[in-house]
Amino acid sequence: MTAESMTRGKYETRLDPELWAYIDAVNAWYPPEMPGLPIDKQRAVYDRMSRAFHQGRPPGVTASDSLIAAAGRDIPIRRYRLAGAAAKAMVVYYHGGGFILGGLDSHDDICAELCAGTGFDVLSVEYRLAPEHLHPAAFDDAVTAFEWAAAATDLPLVLCGESAGGNLAAGVAQATRRHASAAIGQVLIYPDLGGDETAGSYVEHAEAPLLSLHDIAFYRDVRSARRQSPGDPTFQPLRDTDFSGLPPTVIVTAECDPLSSDGETYRDRILTAGGRAWWHEEPRLVHSFLRARTTVPAAAEAFARIVGAVGALGRGDLPP
Template sequence: MTDYRTLLDAETQAFVEHTNAFYPPDAHLLPIARSRAIYDKMCRAFSAGRPDGVTVRTDAIPADRRSIPIRTYRADAPGDAAVLYFHGGGFMLGGLDSHDDICAEICAGTGCETVSVDYRLAPEHKDTASLDDAVAAFEWLAETVRGPIVLVGESAGGMLAACLAHGVRNHRRAPAGQVLIYPSLGGDMTAGSYVTHADAPLLTARDVAFYNAVRTDGRDVSGDPRYTPLAEPDLSGVAPTAVFTAQCDPLSSDGEAYRDGILAAGGQADWHEEQGLVHGYLRARHTVGRARESFARILREIVRLAAPQRQEARVG
């Protein structure tokens, strides 16, 4: 059994305890409305607010007899690149408010216009509803901005960003890159970190299986790349990728496997396993030194992935 008392420093342990304090022992049995209320309360408690120099606008974009809420963040001195951001929450939780401060800091820290997508959630909307919304948001953004687009996703949003990256790799405005933060990518749950960190703080292997089952009504979609990016048989042409995972997280091996798959297909990919951190550590970026350092690395990767095409955009 993994001893997290030796892997987590005092700051990270305090973050884990603070997070757990919001949840009752039977949290997995709660009605979805109650689960969402607890999650939103927890996110508000960790919110650092928006930094100065960022303006925010909430809108909705049309998409096939529906509208998709989005929130756009712009820096006072913006660059010409844009970030399309997908929040975490197991495809069941979260929205524009739950990750508002993170998006605002991504905008401030990179200069990129950042668009957060309030995609449809399970269990009300299952199957590919969230991916359909992601595709629609990308198509809208591709028609709206001139500069390069970097996809960024956290946890479930990381899976969504990767599925989107696969689907639009041949688009005339194909993404300049993608940054995936402790993503769920559909890896082998009988090996690697799924075993070593099956009972990790804040996210267990059982939690991963639960969220996957809710999204798909318990159907086996392990071979369908619309749900599991690691099921994609051909990763050639996928945008340059940076994956950040937490060491103490059952999902960490997914990042390694995805990097290896892209490299084997001739693409560009880096994997960063952040030592001594747990799933959801972005919420701790102001209280945990390791999380703060990782967030800085994430911002640098976003800038790096956008930069090569910025010059092309100016020249063109």
Template sequence: MSTDYSVLIDKETWAFIDRTNSFYPPNAIDLTIEEQRGVYNTMCRAFFAGYPEAVSSMDAFIDARDHRIPVRVYDKSGSKPEAVCLYFHGGGFVVGGLDSHDDVCAEICDGTGFRIVSVDYRLAPEHLHPTAFRDCRAAFEHVAVTSDLPIIICGDSAGGNLAAAVTHHVRLHDRAPIGQVLIYPGLGGATDQGSYLTHAEAPMLSTRDTVYYANIRGGGFNWSTDPRFAPLNDPDFGGLPPTVVISAECDPLSDDGRHYRDKILAAGGKAIWNNEPGLIHAYLRARHSVERARSSFRRIVTAVHLLGQGRWPGQL
């Protein structure tokens, strides 16, 4: 199915796509894992926007059962945090880390005044599923024990998957998250229908890419019935906290957000889904150069802020 991206995507966004592709080529999955990480890290450094003046960060470790998990903790000076937000970065479970989303986390901290804890979960293929999930859940357990602040969980792309998976598994915890914000998440939807067909060849992320990352993460095993791998396939959507899902229109993953919202609503929960017109996967890095991305990032920060205060955004 052919989609005319020359109509859907504006000039600002095309300029961002071209700049991204100059660092991280569309066929990056054909590179070795080491090469993928090299070009991704170079790209992230090129887009790094620095910290807002009032924000500082500190690196630390969480001692899990079999591993020390690196984290980066962000705070805003002159602001007493009302909540703590766990952030899980994107990168297909293969690339990314504390530095790749460093400025994004700093700006969420600045916009909300919340403490942000970014988690450097272990990556595939060296560490297959469910390692990343276990690291993220361990980070939640640590925050739940060491802080009395309300907890929000947030993540983009692969991190959105992990955010949802952790939220599903800790919903009965006495310190369960009071909200979650998922940014263009991949949640395990069927790749032979809907947006996976309509946007199979979307700029920045193709359906072929999504299949590749799932195979790498799962070690070639079909984990599709495991909610830790594919939260959309959890048979129980009851008891989840208020949820905001923000997808990009020109992204094979967009229907995952819609279906996830629908399942929460069908189970009697609260959820909204924004499908950002004309935007593409990974547009967080365009928030300073593309007006559509800038506006969407403001909505993301607003969602984190309101949910962390126990308020329901209603619509964004």
């Protein structure tokens, strides 16, 4: 057995070579020991990695930056539009990064491709990050951005987020479900929803590449306010006691990701409450596969399904 296969463990043959090339590239930029370093150093490395992976914007997609004036703060936003297309919906997008990393630039190309693929406007939100801003700062910014979008456009709104952003999108959907302009759908991409860490994928994939159970605990603790209640649904959406009235929901997870079971659980809670929800577990993929969409065929197919789901919900159709 080689040293490499010992490090890769049970995932050595479980994941395709193209995906391992992507994982190795990520680890070369942002190695597993990085969460132990100061936050400012982590952000600098993450931003450089994001620039290295950036694919550019598709032809016809334009972007404009502005600020949402909130109480005592401004929330940066970036709106993407597709030239020549009459948008039928607006996607409010919350980026990933464990609540401590990322911003408008880190997920710029993903948002631009989502705009191009659906023809919808996309509004990317740069919420406040921990540890400088503990919970509920990011959640409050996410809700404020949604409320701004609802007032600023007549377009129906679709919520979308990945990883930490999936947590925020779900929290916003639950908090604004009775809003006069409540979202007509939400798409959550490998979201962190606060599921049972003693069962399912949390156990089977506790040491998965690119996101481990230890990493999840680190990001949760960095974000937590003093005396943080684990039962706060704005912190962990699965801790809510009411899943009724939510918009049609698509959750897309990666098979080899501790968070995958959250998608199944969230779907089941919505269905039990009488709503509509679909969960897709993408086989042989890992957390953060969106950045692998141009080099890993399975990730490209998964991203196409995500774009298709956003498009269907924005048009008022059932997801494919």
